[in-house]
Amino acid sequence: MGTDTETKRKQSAVKEKAPLRPVESPMDICLGCGTCSAGCAMTGVDGFDPRKIVRKVLMGRDAELVGSKLPWICTMCGKCEHACPMGINIVNMIRTLRGMVDRDKVPGMIQKGVELCLETGNNLGLPAEDFTFIIEDVAAEMAEEPGFEGFTVPIDKKGANLLHTLHNKLVNTQNEDLVHWWKIFHMAGEDFTIPSENWEGVNWGLFSGDDESMKIVVGRIVEHMDRLEIKNLMYPE
Amino acid sequence: MTEEMTSKADRISTPVNIVVAGAGITGIRTAIDFAASGYKVLLVDKAMHGGGILTRLDHQFPNDHCGMCRMLPMIDRGTDKETCLRRGLFHENILTCYSTEVVAVDGKAGDLAVNLSVVPTGVDKTRCSGCGECERVCPVMVPDHFNGDWVNRKAIFLPTPHLSPDSRVIDWQACTSCGACVEVCPTHAITLNGEREQVELKGVYAVVLARGVNLYDPALTDVYGYGVLPNVVTATDFERIMSSSGPYQGEMMRPSDGKPIKKIAWIQCVGSRNVMIGADFCSSVCCMFAVKEAILAKQKMGKESDAVIFYMDMRTFGRDFQRYKDEAENVKGIRFVRMRVHSIQLHENTDDLLISYVNKDGEQVDEIFDLVVLSTGRKKDFLTCDWAEADGVFQVDRLPGFKDIADSVVGASAISEQVLRMIHQQNLKPDKNESDHSPDISFVERRPSYITVLCDCNTSLSNPIDFQKLENTIHALSSGHQILRVEQACSKEGWQTIRKAIMDGQANRCLIMACDAAVDFSRKREFTNELGFPVSFVDLLDVVSLVRRFQEGEDATDTVSKEVFMRLNRLGTRSYASPLKQAQVKTVLVIGGGPAGLQAASVLAAHGFTVKLVEKTDRLGGKLAQIEESDLKQHVEKMLAGVNKNPQIDVYLETEVIQTSGRPGVCMTKLKHASGETRIIHHGATILATGGKEVDTSASVVSESHERIITGFDMDAMLKANDSDLVKGPVSTVVMIQCVGSRQEPNNYCSRICCLKSLKNAIRIKDLHPETDIYIFYRDIMTYGNSEILYTEARKKGVLFIPFDTDNPPRINMASGAIIIEGDDPFLGEPVQIKADWLALATGVMPNDVSDLKQVFSFETTQDGFIQEADSKWRPVDTERVGVFVCGLARTPARLDEVLLEANAAAQRVLTLLEKDHTSYSPVTARVRNAICSVCGICIEVCPYQARYMDEDRRVVHVDNLACQGCGTCAAECPNNATVLGEYEDHGVMSMIESSL
Amino acid sequence: MEQFEPKIIALVCNWCTYTAADLAGTSRLQYPANIRMIRMMCTGMIDSKYILKAFLSGADGVFVGGCHPGDCHYIDGNLKAGKRIPGVGKILEQFGFEPDRLKLKWIGASEGPEFQKYMTEFVDTIKTLGPSQVRDRMIL
Known part of the structure; x- marks a missing residue:
């Protein structure tokens, strides 16, 4: 001491x-x-x-x-x-x-996740085609359930009412949670959309005390809102 | 207007000289001060009862006793009802009116128009016999704020348990006007009309605002779970749990399930010292009342019990408080844990409570308690009052604060003095001239001739009385005995009947058998003032109370007969002696020319007294040079100049008091000048203001002196000198150590001013040199009341505070030539080593030596040499000896503003004693039958008021009738029965005993 | 056989104890009618002879009630009583009175329940002891 x-x-x-x-x-x-x-x-x-x-x-x-x-x-x-x-x-x-x-002394996966997010737009480093594939796959499965026939997930829909960001685990180990969201949106008749890139809702700069990276990640979502002309944001994380 | 309101309005509108708004201890004290000087006082309170917060507590710190009744007048004792103050305040010059507010004050001081808003209680006090039927049938139950919100009461209820007479009152917010009570009341005392009435008073001299305090509602602090979790109560709730007059009759059982309480936690600083809720103040009294509650609780809980207090600073700033706390910890087993608790949780599935805290070793521990008490302080906002600043309104406190009893009583008397000063300057006399209440001698000296009034109101009695049998018993006692039967003595007609019968008849002894309400205090005064009966020639037998202790329906006639018989016998044995009047000398001897003495002298001179100001040294002013606050310093300097010029004040420098004799009001004292010359002065009262001084106890912590190791006083002086090294700088590091030589034996008291001084010094240094590091080692920071902001400010400026215990104080290491302070940081659990440029030791104060004066005046001193007051709470500026008062540092360490208030209060006490030209004393005083006195002197020793003395030359024992309080101990102790107590002579008492069997 | 109803004198102080007695009354705490209460200003004023007088006049028991030590209106009158009363008790004993016939208790102003308890207990004690021998042996 x-x-x-x-x-x-x-x-x-x-x-x-x-x-x-x-x-x-x-x-x-x-x-x-x-x-x-x-x-x-x-x-x-x-x-x-x-x-x-x-x-x-x-x-x-x-x-x-x-x-x-x-x-x-x-x-x-x-x-x-x-x-x-x-x-x-x-x-x-x-x-x-x-x-x-120092960033290299940040414990665990946090800094890695931040870097990946900055580079790739999500904490997993998941490429865009893989993302879209997973989304469409899960949506198709949901469409097979009674009452949800014909369901699709609008991606990058311009002029939608609500932009929804996602926790990375939803496209990784917990796909079923995507379905919960979508069922609610569907039954409510919500005009939502998700971005195809920079969709990450979990901003690990919060945990690592990294304001700069936080700003960038948040900035991207703001940019979506501007570009797609969407007024409302749902940012569950 | 209802009958109740008519009578209330009538009573209020009788000439009122002074209105006192607020009937807590402070209001009561001022009311008695005014009443004792003959002024008519209207004492009001918003609440439905008087007494304020103290009605909920049975015993108070720092001695765990009650003593409220000691506020009652000591001279002119016949003017008040000598009874426990919890039952009510009864004084012939005081009218109490509750559920009443002052709403407007207009006009100029000396001639005010005061608007009152009065809410009827719904129950006519003069009719209510206290039978309680109304309460029984009332269908409404609401939380009983008096006893604790988890306890219920009815909408019609008794506001405090001891109230006498015990008339009920109606809580209009709860009342549903169902009328059940009206129907069942046997004396038709209830009217369901809660409409406010306005009453306007004119020609009022002054209004005193004695606001007091509202307690913080801990439900606002979610973490404690008050109102949500079971068994979390406030300190005042807990007082009710402990009280025999409380919801559990004094059994230590807890609210939720009645389980016996064995383990209690107190959480301090609830609602105070909390910047988040805007409460940057300390509530001053909570530390002490928690210690008291813990002591009393532990006593009641017995062995195998645990009382724990969680605190931040233990504010034991009063003179006797530190020893009290030490005894609690070391002898009585109360645990003190220095930690503010985060929150209270429920323990698993029980009603027990769990508190987590961090112990001295830095480990988090959990403890389970049966009950948690929240020491709630005051609400942060002052009770609003839009007329507070009007002309003629005297506020006891201009700033909010929660004062203990002693400070409240001092503040109250200080305001009384100010009010009386204004009144005297305007030449306003008491409304009623001191009339001679002496009854006609022929009336008194005639053979006893009786009238017994029997109130026929059987309806309020639970047990039947055979009135015929009763009358027969009475007639058997004496022939020619007049018996008057009345229906409802309480009613106006009933009372008129009684008065007429007495005025028309020949009786000079009167026994009234009715209920307490029928013959209340004011009606009893009518006997004395208008019908010429000495107080002791009238007796009231409260038959309702008497029969209440029987089983329902049991025949009470025999017991009542016996009681009547006994009372009549007693009346027959009473004799009467006219009170002697004594002329007073309107001169006051003030001993000590420091700020306290100067203040007392100036104030008394302003009231027209002559003052003899005696000072041992060659100059006035005392510790004037050390006063920091510029406005206070100016005030004292101005006073000094004034005193020297004032023709009413004679100053005797280099003079001491060597002898005194006489009695209150008429004293003779011998002074001796340094040259050897003596002189005798005549005076009526004495004020001891011998003051104190700083004590340098540095030697207790440093072995050798160093020019940069100084006391807090020195540092203060240095900071005022612009050319000192400390001011010029640079200064790298300053360390201060608090409580040096204080708060441990032999000086085991807090000196009260050192923490403030150190904080001000620290702030000053930071302002001069922001880059300086300042560390303060402390035991408890005594920034009580609003001075808490200084502590907050010091921390904001970056001063670092390191607490220590007496078993691990910081050590000063000068081995290397530098000043190194070694200690431990208990928060970090690490040792700390600081090299200081300057080290200030906060040494305290001590009283000046009064051993010579003690021989002269025979007052008591505490083990530390302070002059002992008659009662440290209830009579803080009196000494045991009537007519000798004390104020200032002579009595206790205090801040200058507190000292000046005390001086005013002492002056007020002198006023009460000397203001009238003559004063008379109560017939209930001792006298000596010198013929059979063996001059053994036992009676002199046993008198608690030093009211007896021996005339050495003539070998005769005298009683100082003004000082004698009528306790009768001398009479009981006298081996020859040479001393008797007026009204309680042996033959009277023995006759009473005999006739009761 | 008629039940023995003791005659008991209670000498109580005007301040605390009398207030407690009243409080017992207003709280409807019942206590036996055998008690004749005589109000003194302070237990300190209770001369030893008052107690003797009580017994000699036929009292079966004498109860003295005063403020708790420290609460006395007159500072320490009760403490003096605390020394004097037991002294009287010793004298009574020598004359053949059972010591339990004289009782001294401190009762605070709030202690209505305690007042009731002490009164009831004392009456029971005296009932057990039986009538005072004074009634048989002395011509009053």
């Missing part, structure tokens, strides 16, 4: 960058009351403790936090923030810390 407290306290970048919630409380206002830690489901797991993290930020120990596992243990559920009497943006703090980590 060992902390270099003989020298001055470092200024924390996290403190400056982490955006504020409606009750604007700078992190310094932390009372150390422990409300967050008491309610956090992850307190004690591998040394995780939201109060400790806030404290370290206030002491300017960004580097230590960024280099640890701690920012990734948080589930970002927000239970801490909900009860924090000082209104500290704990979730935003965690996310900002994540954003400060």
Whole structure:
């Protein structure tokens, strides 16, 4: 551990960058009351403790936090923030810390997914023809069910009422969930469409603290809306 | 208008000098202050009862006792009904009116028009016998906010348990006007009309606004589950659970299933210290009341029980509070866990509650509780009142706050003084001249001749009484005994009949057998004031209460006869002695020329008193130089200048008090100047304002001095000096350590000003040098009340706070020549090492030495040398000795604004004592039959008021009748029966005993 | 045989105990009629001879009720009673009175239920002890 407290306290970048919630409380206002830690489901797991993290930020120990596992243990559920009497943006703090980590140190599949999404328009790196094939295949199967005869999925339909984005698992391991959506749309008479490219609804830049990539992915969907002249967006993720 | 309203409006409109809006403890205190000086007071409250929050609590911190009745007047005791204040406030100059609001105040101070909005209670108090039939038949059940929302009550109900007389009232919002109660009421006391009436008063001198506090509703904080989860209650709910007069008669059982409570958690700071809900304040009293509740609960729960308090800071800022808390923790086994709890959950499928928290080792633990108590503080918004700023309105508090009893009582008397000052300046006298209530001597000294009034109202009695048999018993007692039967003594006609019979007849002893409501306090006053009966020559037998303890239908005649017999006997033994009047000396001796003494002197001079201001040192001002707040400093400086010029104030510098004698109102004191010259002054009262000083306890934490290790006081001075190194900078790191030499034996009290001082210093440094790192090591940050914002501001500016316990304080390491502070950061669970440029030690204050003065005045001091008040809650500026008062640092550590209020309150107490030209004392005081006194002195020792003294030269024991409160202990202890208590002489009591058997 | 109905004197203090007694009344907590309540300002004023007088006048039991220590209106009158009353008890014992015939209890202003309990219990105790021997042996 060992902390270099003989020298001055470092200024924390996290403190400056982490955006504020409606009750604007700078992190310094932390009372150390422990409300967050008491309610956090992850307190004690591998040394995780939201109060400790806030404290370290206030002491300017960004580097230590960024280099640890701690920012990734948080589930970002927000239970801490909900009860924090000082209104500290704990979730935003965690996310900002994540954003400060070198991209190649981002754990698990998250960064890979982000890169794939930027490159290919979806987290799986699924090519466009494969995507279309899967969609049409599942739609055809659904059309065999009574009451849904003749069902097709409109793709890239200009002027539709609703643009629907998809979680990548829907075209990977959980095709059946596609059917739930479509049945509802069909019975409701909804004029929906899905894009053939950049259809990814899960924006992993949220989890990796990567605002830039988030912007790009969201930007693509906005671009669909403009191009296809669709007014309404359903973005379930 | 209903009969109730007519009588209410009539009563209210009798000349009212001062209206007090708010009948909590503060309002009651001011009302008594005014009434004691002879002014007519109308005391109103929006609620259906008086007493405020305190009616729900049986005992208060920091001594777990009640003592509310000690607020009652100590002199002129005959003017009020000497009874437990929870039953009601009865004073001949105070009219109480509940369900009443002041809606407008117009005019100028001294001559106001006050508009009141009065809601009828629906029940005529003068008729209600408290039989309770109405309650029984009422079909409506609503939550009982008094006892806790999970308990129900009827729409017609008794607002507080002790209320006397116990008339019911109607909650109009719940009432469905079904009329069942009207039908069943035996005295036709109910009228179902809840329409507000307006009453306008003219010629009112002043209005006092004693708003008090509304408690935060914890249902607004979802995480605690109040109102959703079972067994989550507020602190005031819990007081009701503990109270024998509460919903469970004092059994510790929990609301959901009646299971015995064995494990309780208190959660502090509910609704306070929460920036998210806009509550950036502390509610001041919750820490202490939680400790009290835990102590009382643990006592009741017995062994195998657990009381846990979850807190952030334990605000034990009052003088006796720290020891109280330490005893709770170390002796009584209360657990204190420093952690604010996230939320309360239900434990599995039970009604038990689960709380998770992080322990000292950083592990998350779960604990299960039977009951969770939410220590709710005050609502953030002040109760609105659009006439609050009108001319002639005196607000006890201009800012919202939740004060404890002592601070409330001080604040109340301080306002009373201000009001009276305005009244005196305008030359407004009390409305009624101090009339001589002495009855005609021939009337009193005649042989006892009785009249017994028997109210025929059998309908409200649950048990029949054979009136003929009763009359026979009475006639057997004495011939010529007049008996009057009336129907409904409570009604106007009934009362007139009684009055006429007495005025026409020869009786000089009167026994009235009726219900409590029929002869209420004001009617009893009529006997004294208009019919010339001494108070002790009239007795009321509340026969309804008497028979209530029988089984339904059982014949009560014998018991009632016996009781009547006993009462009549007692009346016959009463004698009467005219109260002697005593002329008062309108001079006050103030000892101590610091801010407290200056304030008291200035205020008293403004009321027309002569003041003798005695100061030990060679200058006035005390700790003036150290005052930070510029407006307060200016105020004290102005006062100082004023005092020197005021012809009514004689200043004696370099002078001490060496001897005193006399009695309240007439004292003689000897002063001695440093030159040796003595002089004698005559005065009527004394105020001790001997003050205190800072105490440098640095040696308890540092072994050698260093020019940059200073006290908080020093740092404050340095920051004011523009050329100091600290101001010029640069400053890299500043460390402060709180509670140095305070809050642990031997100085185990909080000095109350050090946290504020450190925070202000820290903020100042940050403003001068934003890049400076500041660390404050603390035990509990005592920013109570609205000063919490300073703590928040300090944190916002980047000051880092590190808590420590007494068993692991930060250590100062100067081995290397630098100042290194070593400690532990409990949040991180890591050691901390800080090199500081400057180290400020927050040392506290102590009282000045009063051991010489103690010999002269025989007051008590606490183990820390503070002057002991008569009662730290209910009589905070009185000493045990009537006529000797205390204020300021001499009594307790306090902030300057608090000290100045105390000085005003002490001045008010002097006013009450000395304002009248003469004062008389109650007949219920002790006297000595010197012929049989053996001068043993036992009576002097046992008197709790130091009201007896020995004339050494003549070897005679005297009683100071003004100070004597009539407890009778001296009479009981006297081995020769030389001392007797007026109205309770042996023959009277013995006769009562004999006649009752 | 006629049931023995004890005659009991209760000397109660004006402040807490009397309030509790009233509270018991308003709360309809019934207690036996055998109790004759005599209100004193404070238990501290109860002279030892009042108790002796009570017994000599034929009381079968004497109950003294005062405020809890610390709650006394007159600061510590009850504490003095707390020392004095047991002393009287010892004297009574020497004259052959059963010590249980004299009882001292602290009763707070809210303690209506406790008041009822103590009264009822005391009457039962005295009933068990039987009539005071004073009635047989002394000519009153």
